[in-house]
Amino acid sequence: MSRRGLVWIGRAAVAMPLLAMLGLVVSLVAAVAIDPRTGRPDEQMPIWSALFGSLGLTLSAAAAALPVGLATALYLEAWPRTWTARWCSRAMVVLAGLPPISFAAVGALVPRDDDGQATFGRLWVVLTMVTVPVAVQAARAALRRVPTELRAAAQALGATRLTTLRDVVLPTAGPALLAGALLAVARAMAETVSLLGVEAGARGAFPLLGPYAFRLSTGDGQLGAAALAILTLIAVVALLHFAAHLAEAEPGR
Amino acid sequence: MGVVLQLGALIPVLLLGAVLGLYGVLSLGGTPTLAVLASPLLTTLTVVALALLIAVPVGLVAATYLSELASPREQRLLRPLLVFFASVPGVAFGWVALTITGPVARTWDHGDPLPSMAPAVVVMGMMLVPLVCALAEEALAAVPRALREAGWALGLSDLEVIRRVVWPAAARGLWAVVLFAGARAAGETMVVLMALAGRRTLTTSIVARDGSLAHDVSRFGVPLIVLTSVLGVVAHHWMRRVRSWA
Numbered sequence: 231m232s233r234r235g236l237v238w239i240g241r242a243a244v245a246m247p248l249l250a251m252l253g254l255v256v257s258l259v260a261a262v263a264i265d266p267r268t269g270r271p272d273e274q275m276p277i278w279s280a281l282f283g284s285l286g287l288t289l290s291a292a293a294a295a296l297p298v299g300l301a302t303a304l305y306l307e308a309w310p311r312t313w314t315a316r317w318c319s320r321a322m323v324v325l326a327g328l329p330p331i332s333f334a335a336v337g338a339l340v341p342r343d344d345d346g347q348a349t350f351g352r353l354w355v356v357l358t359m360v361t362v363p364v365a366v367q368a369a370r371a372a373l374r375r376v377p378t379e380l381r382a383a384a385q386a387l388g389a390t391r392l393t394t395l396r397d398v399v400l401p402t403a404g405p406a407l408l409a410g411a412l413l414a415v416a417r418a419m420a421e422t423v424s425l426l427g428v429e430a431g432a433r434g435a436f437p438l439l440g441p442y443a444f445r446l447s448t449g450d451g452q453l454g455a456a457a458l459a460i461l462t463l464i465a466v467v468a469l470l471h472f473a474a475h476l477a478e479a480e481p482g483r
Numbered sequence: 484m485g486v487v488l489q490l491g492a493l494i495p496v497l498l499l500g501a502v503l504g505l506y507g508v509l510s511l512g513g514t515p516t517l518a519v520l521a522s523p524l525l526t527t528l529t530v531v532a533l534a535l536l537i538a539v540p541v542g543l544v545a546a547t548y549l550s551e552l553a554s555p556r557e558q559r560l561l562r563p564l565l566v567f568f569a570s571v572p573g574v575a576f577g578w579v580a581l582t583i584t585g586p587v588a589r590t591w592d593h594g595d596p597l598p599s600m601a602p603a604v605v606v607m608g609m610m611l612v613p614l615v616c617a618l619a620e621e622a623l624a625a626v627p628r629a630l631r632e633a634g635w636a637l638g639l640s641d642l643e644v645i646r647r648v649v650w651p652a653a654a655r656g657l658w659a660v661v662l663f664a665g666a667r668a669a670g671e672t673m674v675v676l677m678a679l680a681g682r683r684t685l686t687t688s689i690v691a692r693d694g695s696l697a698h699d700v701s702r703f704g705v706p707l708i709v710l711t712s713v714l715g716v717v718a719h720h721w722m723r724r725v726r727s728w729a
Contacts, residue, residue, distance in 0.1 A: 231640075231642050233552070233640075233641045236548075236552055236641055236642055236645075237548070237552050239544065239548075240544060240545065240547065240548020240549075240552050240553070241548065243541050243542075243544035243545040243548060244545045244548055244549065244561060244565075244616075246541050246545070246609075246612065247541075247545070247565065247568055247609065247612045247613050247616070248564070248568075250609045250612070251568050251571070254571075254575060254576075254579055257579060257582070257583060258575070258578070261582065297491070298491050298494050298495075300491075301487065301488050301490075301491025301492065302488075302491050302492045302494065302495060304488050304491075305485075305488035305489055305491060305492035306492065308485075308488070309485075309489075312489075314489055314492050314493060314496075315492065317496050318492045318493070318495055318496055321495045321496045321498070321499040322495055323715065323716055323719045324499055324712050324715065324716065325495055325498065325499050325502075326715060326719075327666050327670075327711050327712055327714065327715020327716070327718075327719075328502065328670070328708060328711060328712065328715075329669070329670025329671070329672065329686065329707060329708075329711055330670070330672075331670070331672045331686055331689055331690065331704075331707075332502060332506075332670075332704055332707065332708055333502065334690075334696055334700075335505060335506070335509070335696060335700045335701075335704060336501060336502060336505055338696060338700075359498055359502075362494065362495060362498060363495065363498075366495060392484055392485060413566075413570075416570055417570060420570055420571070420572040420573075421572075422572055422573060422574045422673055423573065423672040423673050423676075423690070426690070426695075427689075427690055427695065427696045428696075440572055440574050443574050443578065444574055444577070444673070444677070445693075447574075447577070447578055447581055447582075447677065448581070448677060448692070448693075449693065453578075453581075453582055456578060457578065460572070460574060460575045460578055463572055463574070463575070464571060464572070464575060467567070467570055467571065467572070468567060471563065471566065471567040471570065475563045
């Protein structure tokens with residue numbers, strides 16, 4: 231087969247997920263436009279409350295998870311052979327593979343109350359736990375992109391490990407760390423099932439886009455309103471990914 | 484500052500200990516028998532296997548194109564797009580399975596198990612394609628360029644270099660990608676919760692139809708954690724070997 235034929239087969243394979251995404255967005259937009267109940271969603275939870283609720287919960291969970299992720303990644307970078315680093319690396323391998331729903335059971339340990347605050351506490355605990363492994367992986371990937379020659383040069387000039395981290399690695403990895411943080415926030419924003427497991431059944435439901443869309447789809451049958459919530463969620467995740475892409479782009483490229 | 488960093492590094496260890504400890508304590512009330520576990524486990528494995536049959540060939544071909552044949556401009560455009568597609572929330576795919584593929588499958592369904600699984604399988608397969616593509620590209624990119632050049636120098640065509648040099652060299656990494664994708668599919672809850680009516684997987688045995696947690700969450704939570712952890716650990720081990728080439 232010629233190279234030209236291979237290229238077209240490859241392009242067809244790449245086009246499939248692109249077309250699937252296009253189909254997804256078109257069907258969501260069509261549902262919003264067609265469903266006559268769109269615009270009159272659940273009166274108790276307008277979509278704006280769900281959007282700001284999701285943003286507030288995500289940012290507060292990221293505020294806890296991202297520093298932990300950075301500290302862990304820096305420690306693994308500077309002292310990779312200590313007892314702590316070995317066990318941390320092993321824990322990260324298992325944590326990265328755990329399904330998000332498995333964290334929801336931990337949220338159930340937080341005492342429940344009938345008002346919204348206790349529910350927010352449970353949701354915050356669960357989302358932070360889900361985001362920590364993502365934040366660690368993103369920070370490690372960013373730090374690994376710093377050339378080893380830079381570190382070796384710093385240490386050859388007498389810099390300690392911490393000085394190398396602070397004055398060489400962190401500044402060089404800055405854009406990649408920022409991009410990784412934005413992607414971790416996007417991942418947290420997209421998280422639905424573990425939050426649903428914590429929130430469903432609570433009397434005072436905390437407004438969140440993902441569980442809101444789920445309830446509208448399966449319980450109330452308001453598919454248009456659910457589609458609008460999903461489109462909003464996808465738009466926020468897309469904005470975060472675009473911001474991460476811009477953060478990583480080198481000037482003049 | 485080193486102590487602060489070390490304390491931070493202990494947090495993932497404590498986190499994992501908390502999750503495993505909780506499930507360990509909850510499972511003291513009794514573990515499910517094989518008879519109880521068989522049906523959800525079999526449904527989970529069937530859905531995962533069928534979804535991978537869709538995702539792996541498409542993802543591998545797409546990854547091979549991006550790694551071996553695409554122009555730098557196409558790579559710069561497509562890679563971030565595919566990373567974004569892999570991050571689309573599962574509830575979006577669940578909505579598609581509920582509203583589009585579900586009604587279509589119901590016209591074929593005469594009580595046979597496979598058509599009733601079709602909405603979840605098709606949607607999950609398409610959902611996994613970007614993940615498979617991104618990970619497989621990493622495995623293919625780790626193959627030393629010198630191997631490709633040796634193949635071209637011996638007169639092999641592009642297809643032959645891919646088939647006889649690149650894919651065999653990256654085989655361990657590609658199998659790791661299959662395991663990663665399998666673990667991701669096994670842990671997927673939203674799509675199966677919204678699309679797989681009448682059948683239960685391990686994840687939908689943990690949550691009710693309204694999304695709330697089951698009372699005996701450890702009953703199926705422990706097997707789910709064991710399954711996904713084993714797949715993830717083996718895949719990580721294989722992928723680490725591939726990354727050591729780079």
